[in-house]
Amino acid sequence: MVTIALDIPTDDSGHFCRFVLLPLSAQAKGEPSGPKIVTSVIPGPKTRAGLQDLDKLQDTRAATMMTDLDKSIGNYVADLDGNIFLDLYCQIASLPLGYNSKALIEAATKPEMVQMLVNRPALGVQPHSTWAKTLQESFMSVAPKGLTQVFTAMSGSDSNETAYKAAFMHYQRLKRGKDGVVTAEELSTCMKNIGPGSPDLAIMSFDGGFHGRLFGSLSTTRTKALHKLDIPAFSTWISSPFPSLKYPLEKYQGENDKEEARCLAVAEEKIKQAKTKAPIAALIVEPIQSEGGDNHASPKFFQGLRDLTKKHGILMIVDEVQTGVGPTGHFWAHEAWNLTSPPDIVTFSKKFQAAGWFHRSELRPDGPYRNFNTWLGDPVRAVQAKTILHEIKSKDLVKNAAETGAYLKKEMFGIQSKYPELISCVRGQGTFIAFDLPTSDQRDLFVNTLRSLGVNTGGCGSLSIRLRPMLVFQKKHADVFLDAMDKAASCHQHKTK
Numbered sequence: 001m002v003t004i005a006l007d008i009p010t011d012d013s014g015h016f017c018r019f020v021l022l023p024l025s026a027q028a029k030g031e032p033s034g035p036k037i038v039t040s041v042i043p044g045p046k047t048r049a050g051l052q053d054l055d056k057l058q059d060t061r062a063a064t065m066m067t068d069l070d071k072s073i074g075n076y077v078a079d080l081d082g083n084i085f086l087d088l089y090c091q092i093a094s095l096p097l098g099y100n101s102k103a104l105i106e107a108a109t110k111p112e113m114v115q116m117l118v119n120r121p122a123l124g125v126q127p128h129s130t131w132a133k134t135l136q137e138s139f140m141s142v143a144p145k146g147l148t149q150v151f152t153a154m155s156g157s158d159s160n161e162t163a164y165k166a167a168f169m170h171y172q173r174l175k176r177g178k179d180g181v182v183t184a185e186e187l188s189t190c191m192k193n194i195g196p197g198s199p200d201l202a203i204m205s206f207d208g209g210f211h212g213r214l215f216g217s218l219s220t221t222r223t224k225a226l227h228k229l230d231i232p233a234f235s236t237w238i239s240s241p242f243p244s245l246k247y248p249l250e251k252y253q254g255e256n257d258k259e260e261a262r263c264l265a266v267a268e269e270k271i272k273q274a275k276t277k278a279p280i281a282a283l284i285v286e287p288i289q290s291e292g293g294d295n296h297a298s299p300k301f302f303q304g305l306r307d308l309t310k311k312h313g314i315l316m317i318v319d320e321v322q323t324g325v326g327p328t329g330h331f332w333a334h335e336a337w338n339l340t341s342p343p344d345i346v347t348f349s350k351k352f353q354a355a356g357w358f359h360r361s362e363l364r365p366d367g368p369y370r371n372f373n374t375w376l377g378d379p380v381r382a383v384q385a386k387t388i389l390h391e392i393k394s395k396d397l398v399k400n401a402a403e404t405g406a407y408l409k410k411e412m413f414g415i416q417s418k419y420p421e422l423i424s425c426v427r428g429q430g431t432f433i434a435f436d437l438p439t440s441d442q443r444d445l446f447v448n449t450l451r452s453l454g455v456n457t458g459g460c461g462s463l464s465i466r467l468r469p470m471l472v473f474q475k476k477h478a479d480v481f482l483d484a485m486d487k488a489a490s491c492h493q494h495k496t497k
């Protein structure tokens, strides 16, 4: 068993505190050759008992597993009962390098990391001496073209919301003009939550889009009523239809062009109409609507959107919270669109283990403290992001996602043609792949069957199963999944006959 001990000074008295970092034993053993299911039902008895125990303190009704992190390794996750699953859901698409990644464990033991863990800075008021370097070596080294600034945040929702605030401040600044002064009326009315200080401005999103669950972000989320019910919302924030292509883009011959043109025309009409009521400061769009059901659109649609935003002077926010950091076979999914000019804002989280958004310097507020909070991100997560990037670059993991994804999708087309009444719409970019079942119930059952065969996946939209493997997912892992998918399809086909 490998353990790492680390001595760090506790204060300036010369005393040291010894940190013993726990076993790398799982790491040393490496990944299993495949899943292992040891209980007759899933979740098994220990997992159920563990969840019941936790439920005394927290709602566990959405939990499908209780993870044994000591025994989880690479692409495989273990539960309390000793079942081992190939994980293609990966903590809601957020794991980049696999369980107990050697690189991340090593990074966790470095003095730089320990210092950030024990001295969490309030980055807006007292940034530490190495913060700029960490930003350069992490986020900025992969900043989308043309975006020279990064705002660090705490979650995907927080990233989107702080980006919306920047869009509104920018809009008002342009409206006031170069020498524009904020009026006394604006200052007093904003304290009463009314205009003109709290202006009627809007963010436009798309039907089926998901942008988070905090107050502002939830007003742009358009997936399920369950997420929005009972929560006050910005009623003037409108949404527009998304073309929702459920077809592999590489086979696309323009079949959805008409629908894409219609969606663009509707969006433009809505932008125009909003001008007199609650003008749109920005629109937000996902490269692939993920929670909404893995809905795609062609690059032409996104090019059209970019042109619309330019024409009407509104900002384009691309939400790469789920698509970003490599899984689509591009570091950023929007790189595949070939836009005439870069998006104004790109938000990220999940696979970076850190959150934030990239932007141009004009989008800084006109004064300090205007887009602000206590921590403004987390240097611990930024150091992790740096490590993740190092692994991605040194192991060519974006290319791996493109190649493994191409293989996986090709084989999935084969399974789709074997079970045409059951499986449809195999689609995806890189390993960011999904397929559909005929009904929601059949989809849910299929997820359960896959789990009983040792593969953990998740649903999205009403009919889809989404694959969100880690960047270290390889052909051998794809083969394990394909075998389980074939078996599950055969079993379900049998049942429905």
Ligand SMILES: Cc1ncc(COP(=O)(O)O)c(C=O)c1O
Binding pocket: 155, 156, 157, 158, 160, 210, 211, 212, 213, 286, 290, 291, 319, 320, 321, 322, 323, 349, 350
């Ligand atoms: C595209 C997208 N945007 C935003 C979010 C919200 O992120 P978080 O749950 O970290 O707030 C998610 C979460 O799934 C997402 O998929």
